[in-house]
Amino acid sequence: xxxxxxxxxxxxxxxxxxxxxxxxxxxxxxxxxxxxxxxxxxxxxxxxxxxxxxxxxxxxxxxxxxxxxxxxxxxxxxxxxxxxxxxxxxxxxxxxxxxxxxxxxxxxxxxxxxxxxxxxxxxxxxxxxxxxxxxxxxxxxxxxxxxxxxxxxxxxxxxxxxxxxxxxxxxxxxxxxxxxxxxxxxxxxxxxxxxxxxxxxxxxxxxxxxxxxxxxxxxxxxxxxxxxxxxxxxxxxxxxxxxxxxxxxxxxxxxxxxxxxxxxxxxxxxxxxxxxxxxxxxxxxxxxxxxxxxxxxxxxxxxxxxxxxxxxxxxxxxxxxxxxxxxxxxxxxxxxxxxxxxxxxxxxxxxxxxxxxxxxxxxxxxxxxxxxxxxxxxxxxxxxxxxxxxxxxxxxxxxxxxxxxxxxxxxxxxxxxxxxxxxxxxxxxxxxxxxxxx
Amino acid sequence: xxxxxxxxxxxxxxxxxxxxxxxxxxxxxxxxxxxxxxxxxxxxxxxxxxxxxxxxxxxxxxxxxxxxxxxxxxxxxxxxxxxxxxxxxxxxxxxxxxxxxxxxxxxxxxxxxxxxxxxxxxxxxxxxxxxxxxxxxxxxxxxxxxxxxxxxxxxxxxxx
Numbered sequence: 001x002x003x004x005x006x007x008x009x010x011x012x013x014x015x016x017x018x019x020x021x022x023x024x025x026x027x028x029x030x031x032x033x034x035x036x037x038x039x040x041x042x043x044x045x046x047x048x049x050x051x052x053x054x055x056x057x058x059x060x061x062x063x064x065x066x067x068x069x070x071x072x073x074x075x076x077x078x079x080x081x082x083x084x085x086x087x088x089x090x091x092x093x094x095x096x097x098x099x100x101x102x103x104x105x106x107x108x109x110x111x112x113x114x115x116x117x118x119x120x121x122x123x124x125x126x127x128x129x130x131x132x133x134x135x136x137x138x139x140x141x142x143x144x145x146x147x148x149x150x151x152x153x154x155x156x157x158x159x160x161x162x163x164x165x166x167x168x169x170x171x172x173x174x175x176x177x178x179x180x181x182x183x184x185x186x187x188x189x190x191x192x193x194x195x196x197x198x199x200x201x202x203x204x205x206x207x208x209x210x211x212x213x214x215x216x217x218x219x220x221x222x223x224x225x226x227x228x229x230x231x232x233x234x235x236x237x238x239x240x241x242x243x244x245x246x247x248x249x250x251x252x253x254x255x256x257x258x259x260x261x262x263x264x265x266x267x268x269x270x271x272x273x274x275x276x277x278x279x280x281x282x283x284x285x286x287x288x289x290x291x292x293x294x295x296x297x298x299x300x301x302x303x304x305x306x307x308x309x310x311x312x313x314x315x316x317x318x319x320x321x322x323x324x325x326x327x328x329x330x331x332x333x334x335x336x337x338x339x340x341x342x343x344x345x346x347x348x349x350x351x352x353x354x355x356x357x358x359x360x361x362x363x364x365x366x367x368x369x370x371x372x373x374x375x376x377x378x379x380x381x382x383x384x385x386x387x388x389x390x391x392x393x394x395x396x397x398x399x400x401x402x403x404x405x406x407x408x409x410x411x412x413x414x415x416x417x418x419x420x421x422x423x424x425x426x427x428x429x430x431x432x433x434x435x436x437x438x
Numbered sequence: 439x440x441x442x443x444x445x446x447x448x449x450x451x452x453x454x455x456x457x458x459x460x461x462x463x464x465x466x467x468x469x470x471x472x473x474x475x476x477x478x479x480x481x482x483x484x485x486x487x488x489x490x491x492x493x494x495x496x497x498x499x500x501x502x503x504x505x506x507x508x509x510x511x512x513x514x515x516x517x518x519x520x521x522x523x524x525x526x527x528x529x530x531x532x533x534x535x536x537x538x539x540x541x542x543x544x545x546x547x548x549x550x551x552x553x554x555x556x557x558x559x560x561x562x563x564x565x566x567x568x569x570x571x572x573x574x575x576x577x578x579x580x581x582x583x584x585x586x587x588x589x590x591x592x593x594x595x596x597x598x
Contacts, residue, residue, distance in 0.1 A: 055541075058548075058565035065549075066577060066584055101462070231491050231538030244490070250464075250513050314465070314508060314515060316492060325492045325508065342493035342542075350538055 234322020
């Protein structure tokens with residue numbers, strides 16, 4: 001019993017909440033395998049407004065950087081690809097580029113084009129997935145269904161090219177493992193045209209549909225200056241007008257040869273992010289069509305020895321969510337001395353915390369989805385109201401329902417009965433589990 | 439653009455009594471003494487166009503722990519490297535100059551045990567579990583053994 005209290009106090013200390021709650025503890029359940037992705041935010045509220053957010057991540061930290069030090073260079077490429085289930089290719093691409101920088105070999109031009117095509121297909125996939133999730137969290141399920149159906153188009157193409165839907169395993173050092181199948185050109189161009197049409201239609205929807213406008217306009221505002229200071233990357237920098245795109249600023253693969261326009265917006269709210277990602281999707285689709293038509297002939301790969309010369313090198317590239325960064329250090333052996341990988345969600349987290357401040361409770365799902373987090377679904381949150389000193393815990397679904405009921409009261413009357421109401425105290429985690437059907 | 443930036447960095451490095459070297463095209467490495475690091479980064483951010491800190495990397499180098507700050511500007515990456523002795527793993531935080539460094543410093547604190555003076559969240563854990571045994575070495579140091587970490591954290595899976 002004593003030990004339990006000790007543990008709880010230590011948890012409280014590590015989350016930095018001592019100054020807000022001296023005697024009472026905010027219960028936070030164990031990490032359950034049935035939850036989606038585990039992550040944890042402590043939010044300090046003043047009435048409805050968020051005053052402070054304290055993140056606690058690392059529940060799915062698997063120690064890849066440590067593991068990499070004991071594995072051969074080639075094996076690491078496919079291990080780092082498994083960092084993420086959505087932007088998997090770009091991890092192996094960036095790690096590969098970092099290692100290739102230590103060698104003397106040139107990458108064949110055809111391989112560069114194939115890399116570009118796969119990377120852009122992946123971007124379309126990721127952006128579509130995100131638009132669907134945005135529909136889900138704002139209470140617009142129809143959009144979710146439509147967008148995720150269109151996402152299958154991309155997955156089918158990826159499967160036809162690489163043989164896999166998620167982990168493409170296409171990369172090799174100084175090239176790619178598989179060539180483009182013959183006769184794919186027409187099919188890809190036709191499918192890209194279909195996706196551009198759909199994206200234009202979705203742009204029309206998000207501009208006119210009341211649900212989307214009301215939930216996203218003016219939500220999650222941030223100034224360009226703050227975004228720059230907090231080192232925001234990818235769409236989170238572009239939606240406030242910063243021209244921050246590594247494909248353009250520091251080209252890799254075939255991005256120097258494939259023409260494209262950088263998309264930026266000025267409004268700086270969640271609605272701007274929706275339009276930005278849909279615009280980027282169209283740009284990517286056009287890039288793929290161009291790259292497929294202008295695919296050069298030649299070899300796709302150069303075989304290199306398994307020993308990488310000593311030295312250090314870094315590489316970065318533009319993943320769907322922003323800048324991915326890899327640093328490798330070699331002492332001339334069969335395994336790396338050190339590999340450092342930094343994912344875009346970690347870089348965007350300080351910006352997201354800043355966006356949340358001053359927002360209301362109902363906007364949390366929209367703002368946190370807006371950064372396109374890799375740790376996704378906000379399954380569990382603890383709340384502390386510093387005015388009334390109330391504490392409670394909500395699951396992600398409860399929070400989503402609360403957000404919808406706040407904006408569209410008449411719509412969620414039917415659904416509201418099973419979920420706790422704003423301010424209702426949930427004192428034990430058991431209650432939460434029960435409501436989620438455990 | 440790039441030439442001007444390189445000259446600026448060379449000038450800054452000369453004033454900090456250190457040398458800048460070009461690793462290869464577009465990559466510059468500057469090794470700065472730990473006491474002068476904060477001043478150097480402040481001047482780098484205010485006097486040149488380097489704003490974006492990509493990340494901070496930690497390195498285990500036998501007697502020392504290396505810290506590399508990767509700044510990115512257009513087609514150039516600037517690696518600012520410094521060393522901290524393992525016997526006294528402490529450094530000054532740059533959060534007041536580059537606010538985006540806050541989580542990267544927490545990560546280095548977790549993984550290499552370096553305390554960053556001035557980081558408001560440095561006493562909190564970011565990636566390591568709450569029940570991390572305090573007598574174990576920080577996990578990314580070379581003397582940390584993955585098997586032992588798994589054993590102490592109760593993560594061993596019995597082989598059948």
